[in-house]
Amino acid sequence: MLILIGSFSFASLMRFGHLPVGESRNWIIVLASVFMVVAFYGRLYTLDSMQSLTTSVRRAAMAMMWALSIAVLGFFASKHVDSMSRLVLFTGTITAFTLLLLVRLPFFLLIHRIIGNRLLRKLFIVDGVAPREMEGYDIVLCADLGLKLDLHDPAVLHALSSMIREYDRVLVDCPVHERESWSLFLQGVGCIGSLLIPELQPVISDHAKLRLESASIRVSTGPLDLRSRALKRVFDLSVTCSVCLFLASVLVITAICIKLDSKGPVLFKQLRMGRGNRLFYVYKFRSMRDDLADATGSKSASRDDKRITRVGRIIRATSIDELPQLFNVLRGDMSLVGPRPHALGSKAGNDLFWKVDTRYWLRHSTKPGITGLAQIRGFRGATETHRDLTERLRYDLEYLRNWSIFRDISILLATFGVVIHKNAY
Numbered sequence: 001m002l003i004l005i006g007s008f009s010f011a012s013l014m015r016f017g018h019l020p021v022g023e024s025r026n027w028i029i030v031l032a033s034v035f036m037v038v039a040f041y042g043r044l045y046t047l048d049s050m051q052s053l054t055t056s057v058r059r060a061a062m063a064m065m066w067a068l069s070i071a072v073l074g075f076f077a078s079k080h081v082d083s084m085s086r087l088v089l090f091t092g093t094i095t096a097f098t099l100l101l102l103v104r105l106p107f108f109l110l111i112h113r114i115i116g117n118r119l120l121r122k123l124f125i126v127d128g129v130a131p132r133e134m135e136g137y138d139i140v141l142c143a144d145l146g147l148k149l150d151l152h153d154p155a156v157l158h159a160l161s162s163m164i165r166e167y168d169r170v171l172v173d174c175p176v177h178e179r180e181s182w183s184l185f186l187q188g189v190g191c192i193g194s195l196l197i198p199e200l201q202p203v204i205s206d207h208a209k210l211r212l213e214s215a216s217i218r219v220s221t222g223p224l225d226l227r228s229r230a231l232k233r234v235f236d237l238s239v240t241c242s243v244c245l246f247l248a249s250v251l252v253i254t255a256i257c258i259k260l261d262s263k264g265p266v267l268f269k270q271l272r273m274g275r276g277n278r279l280f281y282v283y284k285f286r287s288m289r290d291d292l293a294d295a296t297g298s299k300s301a302s303r304d305d306k307r308i309t310r311v312g313r314i315i316r317a318t319s320i321d322e323l324p325q326l327f328n329v330l331r332g333d334m335s336l337v338g339p340r341p342h343a344l345g346s347k348a349g350n351d352l353f354w355k356v357d358t359r360y361w362l363r364h365s366t367k368p369g370i371t372g373l374a375q376i377r378g379f380r381g382a383t384e385t386h387r388d389l390t391e392r393l394r395y396d397l398e399y400l401r402n403w404s405i406f407r408d409i410s411i412l413l414a415t416f417g418v419v420i421h422k423n424a425y
Contacts, residue, residue, distance in 0.1 A: 003099045004032050004064070008092035015088050027071065035067035040227065042066075053108045060100050068093060123167040127174040127182070137171065149174075149181055151358060154344050157277040161189050165276060171196055171216060184358055186220040189276040190365030193220040223365050223400045231405055236336050239412070240329045247323065254285055254311075254320055261311040264290025267324055272341040275367045280333045282341055283324040287312030319419045325370045337408040338369025339396040340380075348389035356386050363396040366403075373399040376414040 008028045012018070042063045043049060049056045072089075124137035127149060131141055140163065142148060150156045164170050170189075172182045173196040186193030200215040224232065244251075255266045268286040271279055286293075288307040308316065315321040328334040334341070346353050354360040374380070374395035383389050399407070 003103060004028070004035055004067070004092075004096055007096035007099060008088065010095060011088045011092035014091065030074065031067055031071040034070050035063055038066045038070070039063040043227070046226065053105065056108060057101060057104055060104065061097065064096060064100065120168040121166060122169040122171070123164055125164075125170065125172045125174075127172065128178060129173050129175060132173070134171065138167075149178065149185060151181055151184060151354060151361060152352075154273060154277070154279065157185065157188075157273075157361070158279045160185065161276040161278045164189065164191060165278070168192065170194070173198075183219040184361050185277070188361035188364045189220070190222040190224075191220060191276070192218070192222060194218045220365075224403060228403065228405075232335060232408065233332075235405060235408065236329050239336060240326050244326055244330075250320065251323060254315060254323070257311045258286055258309075258315075262289060262309045268293065270343055272343055272368070273364055274333055274341055275364060277361060277364045279344075280328075280341075282328055282334070285315055285321040285324055287316050287321045322370060329370065333367070335367040335369045337371055337399075337411045338367050339363040339372050339399065340375065340392075341368035346383065348383040348386050351386070353383075353389055356389050357393055359397065360389075360393060363393060363400070366400060371411060371415040372396065373411055376411055376418055378418070380418070 005028055008031070039045065039060070042059050044056070044059045044063055049059055122137045124134040124139045125142065126132075126139065127142040131139065145163075147156060147159060149160065170186060170191050170193040172186070172193065174182050179195050182195060186195075194216040196216045198215055258266050264286055266286060268284050268288070269281045270284075272282045274280040287309060288305075289309060292307040312321070325334060329336060342353060348356045372395070374392040377395055379388065379392045379395065383392070399411075
């Protein structure tokens with residue numbers, strides 16, 4: 001962006017003897033703004049761009065050409081084309097492309113001189129097999145840490161997920177019979193994860209000069225890329241801040257009513273499984289008697305549940321008890337829209353959720369939400385049967401497969417129609 005502004009300012013100075021003013025200045029500002037948007041969506045500022053000079057220069061050049069085309073067409077359409085000098089446009093473009101190469105080349109060399117091949121942080125997890133060397137990877141032996149993957153133990157999943165969250169790539173070497181479990185785990189974490197398949201080595205051509213790492217299969221890429229996550233986060237913060245200000249009086253009045261109605265804290269917090277199978281505390285307005293609170297959520301609330309207070313019955317029926325989760329969104333633990341976070345003791349019938357369907361862990365590859373696709377389709381309240389869970393899971397996975405910011409907006413708007421629901425008790 002600075003290269004664009006500097007190049008066209010220089011071209012204007014050379015042509016007219018002064019920096020751009022009036023419409024010319026506005027055109028340069030529009031050009032720079034369009035470039036930033038195009039560069040962002042063109043993946044100019046991603047790790048793979050920083051790894052390859054040709055990729056970096058190609059994407060920057062494409063972004064610049066698109067930005068110039070859009071800006072020029074915009075000024076033609078607005079009939080301000082007379083404010084542009086063809087000589088300034090030509091000189092500025094040539095200068096910008098030249099500076100692009102001159103600046104990106106030393107920057108690329110400097111980055112690689114300082115960081116080398118460590119631009120991407122890569123982790124190699126060895127579980128239940130003989131350790132082997134893997135160039136460019138940090139190596140972790142599960143046996144040394146006393147960890148053994150267990151899809152039925154949230155504490156183990158939390159520990160493993162917390163260990164790999166700072167890494168950009170994860171490669172796992174494990175016995176054949178453990179590969180399915182590791183695949184589910186990596187998909188649930190939402191990272192770029194692969195499984196090492198040593199038996200593929202004999203069929204890899206020697207002429208390819210490939211390393212052992214090539215004998216692997218990628219099993220997870222994560223549902224949202226960096227660009228989508230950034231867009232979703234900006235949307236979450238914008239809406240949440242506005243809603244908090246708009247509903248401030250409701251939050252205060254509810255807190256006072258809870259305090260006057262029964263003994264105990266205003267807020268109830270409960271440990272739940274969040275993004276990447278990592279544990280976090282979710283906050284709600286307390287709607288039950290404090291001495292009968294269920295810390296693990298092993299007993300779902302029923303329609304005539306004696307644990308629910310008078311105020312609690314009102315705020316649960318109107319979903320006001322969920323409003324403190326707006327602060328979870330501000331903290332970054334949750335999103336406005338996403339699969340609902342469940343308590344660790346939640347059951348479908350008599351079975352824990354993850355024992356009903358092992359795909360359950362896949363829903364944690366993105367942040368949990370205050371509302372979600374399953375909720376607007378009518379699946380909320382107690383999970384009395386296995387079908388109650390599998391149907392919710394089906395909609396959660398559908399949401400992850402077809403995510404878009406417009407779908408988040410539509411789900412959020414549809415939520416207003418189910419705030420008061422027959423299963424909200």
